[in-house]
Amino acid sequence: MFLVGLTGGISSGKSTVSSMLQELGCPIIDADVVARKVVEPRSRAYSRIVARFGPDILLENGEIDRKKLGQLIFVDEEKRRLLNSITHPEIQREMLKEILFYFVRGYRYVVLDVPLLFETRRLTQFLNHTVLVYCDPATQLSRLMQRDSLTQEQAEQRLSAQMPLNEKRGLANHVVENSGSREETHRQVLRLHAKLEDSMDFLPVRVVAVVATAGLGGILMYATKILLS
Numbered sequence: 684m685f686l687v688g689l690t691g692g693i694s695s696g697k698s699t700v701s702s703m704l705q706e707l708g709c710p711i712i713d714a715d716v717v718a719r720k721v722v723e724p725r726s727r728a729y730s731r732i733v734a735r736f737g738p739d740i741l742l743e744n745g746e747i748d749r750k751k752l753g754q755l756i757f758v759d760e761e762k763r764r765l766l767n768s769i770t771h772p773e774i775q776r777e778m779l780k781e782i783l784f785y786f787v788r789g790y791r792y793v794v795l796d797v798p799l800l801f802e803t804r805r806l807t808q809f810l811n812h813t814v815l816v817y818c819d820p821a822t823q824l825s826r827l828m829q830r831d832s833l834t835q836e837q838a839e840q841r842l843s844a845q846m847p848l849n850e851k852r853g854l855a856n857h858v859v860e861n862s863g864s865r866e867e868t869h870r871q872v873l874r875l876h877a878k879l880e881d882s883m884d885f886l887p888v889r890v891v892a893v894v895a896t897a898g899l900g901g902i903l904m905y906a907t908k909i910l911l912s
């Protein structure tokens with residue numbers, strides 16, 4: 684099995700391309716969905732977050748107020764580290780579990796949809812392919828303003844907080860150029876999909892390397908659990 688990382692910049696079209704790949708039958712693991720899942724009420728991370736940050740960070744329905752938590756860690760480096768130390772191992776574990784789920788079902792590759800792939804670089808060593816969804820800065824700005832109903836100033840502020848797409852471009856193996864129409868993008872996604880389908884990279888079992896290098900013991904326990912469940 685091999686792993687493909689899909690990334691972009693805010694409003695460059697990553698979700699659009701991810702949906703196109705999904706429609707073509709690609710298994711996708713969305714890092715944002717996983718990050719939300721691991722802090723759901725009754726999860727291990729949830730209990731630890733409430734214990735360390737207090738009940739003030741909860742919404743009335745008992746869920747974690749992610750916006751409030753986000754504001755809290757934005758201004759406090761130590762709290763940010765604490766939160767990451769709680770959530771990152773859980774996110775890794777959940778992603779690994781989902782990769783194994785596809786692995787035992789015979790999929791040859793999985794696409795990991797990760798917004799900050801090149802910023803954190805934690806995952807890149809385990810990926811056989813990295814795909815950047817690119818669009819030119821002017822298009823990115825106008826799509827962002829339109830999608831999130833932002834003023835130009837607000838949108839520029841959000842864009843300036845990110846690694847520029849041109850910088851990410853040099854780090855990716857594949858670039859989907861999404862400055863044009865959806866049809867043009869779709870044609871490129873079809874070509875990318877064909878490349879992934881034809882790839883023989885699934886022969887070495889990369890997932891073993893992921894587990895061994897990440898030091899995530901318990902692979903056998905996990906695999907057994909998944910196989911028996």
Ligand code: ADP
Nearest residue numbers: 691693694695696697698699826830863864865
């Ligand atoms: P991301 O997931 O990278 O933040 P999205 O896929 O949500 O970006 O795309 C940002 C916005 O641009 C959305 O409103 C989307 O519908 C629109 N969009 C994406 N690709 C195109 C395209 N090729 N042509 C026109 N609009 C697009």
